[in-house]
Amino acid sequence: xxxxxxxxxxxxxxxxxxxxxxxxxxxxxxxxxxxxxxxxxxxxxxxxxxxxxxxxxxxxxxxxxxxxxxxxxxxxxxxxxxxxxxxxxxxxxxxxxxxxxxxxxxxxxxxxxxxxxxxxxxxxxxxxxxxxxxxxxxxxxxxxxxxxxxxxxxxxxxxxxxxxxxxxxxxxxxxxxxxxxxxxxxxxxxxxxxxxxxxxxxxxxxxxxxxxxxxxxxxxxxxxxxxxxxxxxxxxxxxxxxxxxxxxxxxxxxxxxxxxxxxxxxxxxxxxxxxxxxxxxxxxxxxxxxxxxxxxxxxxxxxxxx
Numbered sequence: 001x002x003x004x005x006x007x008x009x010x011x012x013x014x015x016x017x018x019x020x021x022x023x024x025x026x027x028x029x030x031x032x033x034x035x036x037x038x039x040x041x042x043x044x045x046x047x048x049x050x051x052x053x054x055x056x057x058x059x060x061x062x063x064x065x066x067x068x069x070x071x072x073x074x075x076x077x078x079x080x081x082x083x084x085x086x087x088x089x090x091x092x093x094x095x096x097x098x099x100x101x102x103x104x105x106x107x108x109x110x111x112x113x114x115x116x117x118x119x120x121x122x123x124x125x126x127x128x129x130x131x132x133x134x135x136x137x138x139x140x141x142x143x144x145x146x147x148x149x150x151x152x153x154x155x156x157x158x159x160x161x162x163x164x165x166x167x168x169x170x171x172x173x174x175x176x177x178x179x180x181x182x183x184x185x186x187x188x189x190x191x192x193x194x195x196x197x198x199x200x201x202x203x204x205x206x207x208x209x210x211x212x213x214x215x216x217x218x219x220x221x222x223x224x225x226x227x228x229x230x231x232x233x234x235x236x237x238x239x240x241x242x243x244x245x246x247x248x249x250x251x252x253x254x255x256x257x258x259x260x261x262x263x264x265x266x267x268x269x270x271x272x273x274x275x276x277x278x279x280x281x282x283x284x285x286x287x288x289x290x291x292x293x294x295x296x297x298x299x300x301x302x303x304x305x306x
Contacts, residue, residue: 038074040070041067044063044066048063048067060105061106064106065098065102068097068102069094070097071097071101072090072093072094072096072098072100073090073097075093076089076090076092076093076094077090095119095120095125096125096129098112098116099113099116099129099133100129100132100136103137104136104137104140109130109133109134112133117129169253169294172294173248173249173250174248174249174251174269175248175280177252177287177290178246178269178279179281179282180280182268182281184206184207184208184209185206185207185235186209186210186211187208187210187235187236187239188235188236190235191235191237191238194206194235198224200221200225203221204220205219205220205221205281206219207268207281208239209277209278213277214276215268215278216239216242217239217240217241217242218239218241218266218268219240241268245267245268246267246269246270247270248271253291256287259287264284265284266282266283266284269282
């Protein structure tokens with residue numbers, strides 16, 4: 001058994017440790033036993049995770065092509081096991097898997113479709129590849145936002161500008177959008193005192209803080225002047241969103257998600273160091289307006305209006 005394990009490792013190692021150029025000879029790969037293909041696929045995925053996670057700048061292109069070929073072959077085998085009568089062509093699904101995974105990781109869905117057409121010369125297979133690429137790209141955009149390659153460039157500080165780029169969202173932060181001219185009051189203030197200090201129409205809402213200056217909630221002036229409010233309970237009884245706050249480093253999409261979850265029209269922004277000291281206010285309407293303005297600006301840049 002030890003000799004068999006060493007022999008299997010010797011066979012797997014060149015494919016696992018290589019850059020992935022073996023995908024160019026996928027016909028020979030898909031003819032291998034399924035156990036071998038599954039082993040190479042798993043070990044290649046682990047090797048890629050370790051390599052990228054360790055900070056190596058190795059390329060993604062051929063490694064993704066190679067894993068896509070293996071994944072397509074395994075998919076065809078799995079379908080044949082579940083439905084033996086289909087008899088899927090492993091070579092065709094190797095090309096489909098190669099193109100779909102590469103479009104998701106690297107981007108360039110049309111590029112991958114043209115590569116499949118040039119490699120096979122089969123128009124019908126290229127049509128299937130195009131469908132798979134569209135599905136793969138759409139799922140990546142919905143679940144992740146952009147391709148893995150674009151994400152790596154964003155981590156390096158590069159601002160990619162393209163029709164589908166959303167790197168600008170990272171720069172549109174809560175800290176840039178919030179208002180800093182907020183008014184704070186002591187959360188222990190009696191309600192009658194609050195009414196005298198903030199008559200109707202003077203403010204919309206006020207940020208309440210505790211004795212140490214930490215955020216305690218939002219006080220809506222109109223609610224404080226409601227006739228059915230019991231004044232003996234103090235200001236703390238009408239405070240809103242005491243446990244829901246925004247942080248200045250959040251991007252606009254994260255902020256909108258917090259607004260939706262809290263069903264709030266405005267939220268306080270607190271320092272991101274865990275001290276919970278309020279530093280500003282942001283309304284959902286302003287965040288949505290800034291998001292729409294930036295989206296329109298990028299659209300105009302793409303079509304050449306700017």
